[in-house]
Amino acid sequence: MRSLIPRSRSALALGCALAVSMLLTACNEPKAPAPAPPPGPTVQGQQLRFPAGHPQLALLATHPAQPAQEIPIDLPSRLVWNEERTQRLYPALAGRVTAIQADVGQAVDVGSPLARMASPELGQAQADTARALIDARQALQTLQRQRELFNAGIIARKDLEQSEADAARAQAEATRAQARTALYGGGHQVNQQLTLSSGIKGVVVERNINPGQEVRPDAAGAGAPPLFVISDPRSLWVQIDAREVDIGLLSPGAKFELEVPAYPGVVFTGQVLAASDAIDPGTRTIKVRGLVNNTDRRLKAEMLATARIRQSFKNSVRVPATAITLRGNRHAVFVQTQPGVFEPREITLSFQGPKEVVISQGLQPGEQVVTDNALLLARQFHVAQEEALGRAGDPAGNTSRPSAPQKADTP
Structure with missing residues (x-):
């Protein structure tokens, strides 16, 4: 029994040494080299060329330039009462309301009593x-x-x-x-019985009066609402906020289409009545007033709407607005001349909308322009140009900047 104990200890020490040796051998084995990244795009002349299968190509969606024959232009607008068929009644004399004889939604005629006051x-x-x-x-x-x-x-x-x-x-x-x-x-x-009467034929669209209420004529100057508003809702005014470039399309008599969110897919037709001679300094828009027929009374005052006008273009193409980039102070697009090859093209815009733009010079119908990640492509083109200039300045191909000289040690 005594002779077996030393032998067991010897075997244990030998096993530990063997395990440590195997672990050190595994640690000293060379690691497998990491896969090299794919080569980046290069600049040749005015073209940016991507190697075949480059992962960045999947991010660059293209769209063909199409002839721009007619472009719809959407402008924000709002429906209001037709002021030529609207009457707002304010108290002419001070007094107390004793009776209400008309309510909202009631049709009235000329001379119909609306309320009675003791004055x-x-x-x-x-x-x-x-x-x-x-x-x-x-x-x-x-x-x-x-x-x-x-x-x-x-x-x-x-x-x-x-x-x-x-x-x-x-x-x-x-x-x-x-x-x-x-x-x-x-x-x-x-x-002392004062009767408030309607002066026009229409419908009571607003009532701001109650029995027993004290009214005074000077309240109108203090910003108080009218006691009654009578209007003919069979026609409404449309207040359109037009841009400076669109004012030529909204001259009096011009037709426009009107859409409201309450009736998706339904198009109403309106006509321009007048346009302002001044630009709103706050919104930089021109106020345009139009008229829309509302015989069925589906449209309501204060509805938000979209007024659509159409502009015709000749010898122009249209592309999505996301394709436009800036090169200095000029507009540009990236054109795909062949798979994986892109070139920047300076263009001239004749119309710029939120969704589409119209190009009058610099692009032909059918050419493929980059519509997604065009800014990323412009950045990549700039980086590739800098790398090409660095290689041209260093024949050895070393594009890294020289390090700053080190100070010598003081003896």
Whole structure:
């Protein structure tokens, strides 16, 4: 038993040494070389060439340039009431609302009562009218007596002429007072009842009045809303925000198409009425007013819409807007002349929209332009040009920059 213990220890030490030797051998084995990256694109003349199968080619989608015959131009717009068929009623006199006789959505005619108010100011006007009528009748009676006395030779002519003048002044004051009360809808009786009536035929589209509410004429100047808004919703105005380059297409009488999100796929037709002579300094747009027919009353005021006009082009091509890049201060596109070969092409734009652009010079129909990752391709072209210039400046092909000289050690 004693002789077996040393032998076991010897075998254990031998096994450990063998394992350590195998581990060191495995660590010292050379690693397999990593796969070399694919060669990058190179510049030849004004072309950027990718080697076949380069992974970056999958990111560069192309699209053929197509003839630009007619381009739709979408402009933001908003529907509002036709102000030529709209009336906003504000209180002419102060008073208290006693009754509401019309509500939103109700059709009204000219003279239809909308609300009734108790107005002390109207009562004062009615009292002034009554006094003026009494004064006019009295002046007329006095004039008749003066004429009888003049015919009898009792009074002088100047007294008759004075009576005639007094009667004329009294009649003029009575006429003025009657016209004032008639303007507010009041009669000859002093009842202080003021009636708000519609002045046009249409529909009550807004009501901002309640029974018992106190109203004053000066509230309109303070920004208070009108008591009633009457409008004819069978036609609406369209407020279009046009760009400077589009104003030539929106002259009065021009037709446009209108689309609203509430009715997808439905196209309404409108006509331009007028355009502003000034540019909005905040939005840099020109306000254009159009008219759209709304006989079926599907369109509603304050709806957001898209006004579409169409512009014709000749001898031009159109490409997606994502294909456009900048070379300095000039626009450019990348044209694929053959698979894996791209060249930058300076172009001239005749129209630039959010989705498509129209090119008048520099591109022919059918040429393939890069539409996806065009900026990445422009960056790659710039890098490849710098590498080519570096190789041309160093015949040995060393494009790395020299390191800064080291300072000598101080003895």
